Amino acid sequence: MSTRAGTKVFAEKALLPHGWVENVLVSISENGSISAVEQGQAPSGKRVGILLPAPVNLHSHAFQRAMAGMSERRGEEVRDSFWTWRQIMFRFLDALDPDDVEAIAAFVQMEMLEAGYAGVGEFHYLHHQPGGVPYDNLAELSVRIVAAASETGIGLTHLPVFYQYGGVDLRALGPGQIRFGNDPDRFARLHEQAAGSLKALEADAVLGVAPHSLRAVCEEGLAGVVALAGERPVHMHLAEQVGEVEELVGARGQRPVAWLLENHDVSSNWCLIHCTQMMPEETLGLAKSGAVAGLCPITESSLGDGIFDGVRYLQAGGRFGIGSDSNIRISLSEELRTLEYSQRLRDKNRAAVATPERSTGRVLFDGAVSGGAQAAGRNAGRIAQGCFADLLALDGTAIDLEGRDGDDILDAYVFAGDDRMVSDVWSAGRHVVCGGKHVKGDAIRAAYRATMKRLRNRL
């Protein structure tokens, strides 16, 4: 029997769907969902200061964590850009074996949990051996991502990536891309085997699909993979780079967001990653679609992608969530802060996304929680009966949180604090972070160090 049955969490302050409440007792059932939320209770069970719904990190490429900080030198001839970064990434990929992938994934998932995320949307495109030959099990590397999630307890939305071509003109994959590539038939088989591997996880795990981008799949390929998804999550990179927009305009006469909205029934199970390159009418169209914009502010800053049209998008009712993408740095508070600061720097104002009713921190946090859950296909994002118990506790005695109430707590956390304020995290009721540390942190860190040592020798 699960040790979860009968778990209770008592919070001095908690953010419930209808607002902030004091002395809240949350009960968790054996299947990881919230069985009761009672207000005005006496303390019992695990006691925490401030309890929030924990968001899902909706976009990650786990293996890229291992190259964080490795691409900050400048070439002499070229203007350093996303495309030079991608060349380094492709070289790095050639060195990775399945054990490395699993150790890196476990490490990055642990960091995500310690940062306050309860789940991750793993946009998984590394499928084959170096050289492009499939493993005996087509979904071997999905199995490794799943094994990492089983170890760390993160809520996994696994998104096997369909990657066909090296560009919009349907050119063949380059040497750096052959570990990603599949034709539609092989991808369908891979997807089925990945589905089987998810059975090793608890019931909160989700399988979706991820057509990589409009530059990597053809029109028929995209339609096929969308059909494969049915109602499940569909994630796709979209309109990240100016070069990619120009390529698509050249080939199809339309910008990426405009093309997608016109050619597909984009709705609430879609999550479009980045969308940094949009014209105002595309921003409004995307907001109206009900899809989630998957924003990755730290990575988008790191890669010089551009600034998301956030104020217009939110004013139009657009939904968004946060992803850590390249995993150069895992920090929920910093992602939210960077998103807001990007808007301020562009518009030369303050409190850019705040509304008369809700502070900046509250708008950012609410958006990340509800959009993340939607994008992950996860019944979570609210501290309410029936939802998975994805819970994030902040230390109410932290200097910048002590004595704060209501939305001031979130403003202090996002703008004055950092992830050291995170004391505990539950993912579908699994108590994975305790006292700010992952419960298996020592072993996971040691395995990652060993992997990095091996990789340094191989590179």
Ligand code: ZN
């Ligand atoms: Zn990405």
